[in-house]
Amino acid sequence: MTLRVGVIGTGMIGQDHIRRLTKVLSGVTVTGVSDIDATRAASVAPAGAQVFATAQDLIGSDSVDGVVICSWGPSHEDQLLACIAAGKPVFCEKPLVTSQAAALKVMAAEVAFGRRLVQVGFMRRFDADYRRLKAVIDAGTLGAPLMYKSVHRNASVPEGLYTSEMPLNDTLVHDADISRWLLGEEVAGVEVRVPRRSSRGGDLRDPVVVLLTMRSGAIVDVEISVNVAYGYDIRGEVSCETGIAALPNRPATVITDQFGIRQAIPEDWRERFIEAYDQEFREWIAAAGQGTATGPSTWDGYAATLVADAALRAVETGGSEPVSMCEKPSIYFS
Numbered sequence: 001m002t003l004r005v006g007v008i009g010t011g012m013i014g015q016d017h018i019r020r021l022t023k024v025l026s027g028v029t030v031t032g033v034s035d036i037d038a039t040r041a042a043s044v045a046p047a048g049a050q051v052f053a054t055a056q057d058l059i060g061s062d063s064v065d066g067v068v069i070c071s072w073g074p075s076h077e078d079q080l081l082a083c084i085a086a087g088k089p090v091f092c093e094k095p096l097v098t099s100q101a102a103a104l105k106v107m108a109a110e111v112a113f114g115r116r117l118v119q120v121g122f123m124r125r126f127d128a129d130y131r132r133l134k135a136v137i138d139a140g141t142l143g144a145p146l147m148y149k150s151v152h153r154n155a156s157v158p159e160g161l162y163t164s165e166m167p168l169n170d171t172l173v174h175d176a177d178i179s180r181w182l183l184g185e186e187v188a189g190v191e192v193r194v195p196r197r198s199s200r201g202g203d204l205r206d207p208v209v210v211l212l213t214m215r216s217g218a219i220v221d222v223e224i225s226v227n228v229a230y231g232y233d234i235r236g237e238v239s240c241e242t243g244i245a246a247l248p249n250r251p252a253t254v255i256t257d258q259f260g261i262r263q264a265i266p267e268d269w270r271e272r273f274i275e276a277y278d279q280e281f282r283e284w285i286a287a288a289g290q291g292t293a294t295g296p297s298t299w300d301g302y303a304a305t306l307v308a309d310a311a312l313r314a315v316e317t318g319g320s321e322p323v324s325m326c327e328k329p330s331i332y333f334s
């Protein structure tokens with residue numbers, strides 16, 4: 001069976017996902033696209049795909065079995081609720097939504113539907129290196145994890161569009177999710193420290209250091225820098241009782257020339273996580289074909305939203321902000 005997919009939001013990542021859905025992956029075809037910028041949608045629509053005037057038209061169409069949401073975060077809530085109302089499996093780019101209230105609304109709708117329909121785009125969980133790191137921690141041979149260091153550096157961010165809240169409510173969500181997944185527990189509290197500002201970002205609050213205290217007492221420290229110029233640099237290191245487990249630096253050809261001996265650094269997330277995005281969609285296509293979803297869920301999106309909200313509060317208060325979650329609905333136990 002071929003899954004017929006509609007893509008909402010045809011900007012940077014929407015176009016990259018259209019490329020993988022049409023040129024890389026099998027068992028899937030893009031039958032529709034939609035964007036508030038209709039010219040952009042029309043210019044990137046693959047051959048044979050219909051350009052829908054609105055996201056709601058796309059979601060309701062008989063030619064769409066599953067939906068991929070790549071619009072801006074604040075639009076996700078309405079689009080997710082429409083997908084759930086239509087009973088259609090949906091892959092939604094992070095962040096799931098941008099407020100706790102919205103996350104609870106989406107969760108209530110999915111629970112009322114009775115099974116998972118939503119997969120959130122936390123692609124790190126599909127990255128082979130992160131999967132190997134988790135396997136080492138889960139094996140328990142290094143003892144209990146005590147600390148995790150997560151480094152998240154972007155070369156640059158879109159000027160004017162990326163605001164001072166976004167390191168905490170757009171970028172941090174990846175680190176929050178991967179920390180919960182690697183350590184197998186929820187976040188209990190969040191603190192934020194703001195070091196000397198990088199002059200490269202103008203008024204942008206950059207970098208930031210975020211401390212997550214997990215329920216066991218394990219501590220995660222996250223560096224978020226979004227203007228480092230040299231490339232997209234993602235690192236992770238777990239300190240356990242009797243050893244350390246760390247992500248490898250990505251293998252790359254070693255170049256020797258007049259500038260020295262060096263390895264290239266990925267330019268951005270598209271390059272660094274190219275295989276992870278392919279794999280998250282392979283798994284989504286298989287699950288969506290069965291009318292459901294797999295991997296990061298609405299619950300995980302909700303958890304990351306709470307961490308983002310707490311981080312934004314912590315910047316204001318300068319203290320530790322608690323994270324308290326509602327009871328986990330049974331559809332999210334796998």
Ligand SMILES: NC(=O)c1ccc[n+]([C@@H]2O[C@H](COP(=O)([O-])OP(=O)(O)OC[C@H]3O[C@@H](n4cnc5c(N)ncnc54)[C@H](O)[C@@H]3O)[C@@H](O)[C@H]2O)c1
Nearest residue numbers: 009010011012013035036037070071072073075093094095
């Ligand atoms: N998983 C990742 O690594 C990753 C990487 C990049 C972006 N993202 C996420 O993907 C989403 C899109 O990011 P981007 O970088 O592609 O942004 P972008 O600005 O390049 O593209 C977003 C597109 O969505 C369209 N859009 C906005 N609101 C819409 C609506 N209500 N209906 C239809 N179209 C709408 C815009 O016109 C634009 O074309 C964001 O949520 C972002 O956080 C995730």
Ligand SMILES: O[C@H]1[C@H](O)[C@@H](O)[C@H](O)[C@@H](O)[C@H]1O
Nearest residue numbers: 094154157170171174226269
């Ligand atoms: O939307 C992007 C994307 O999620 C990247 O993976 C992250 O590194 C960026 O900081 C964020 O702005």
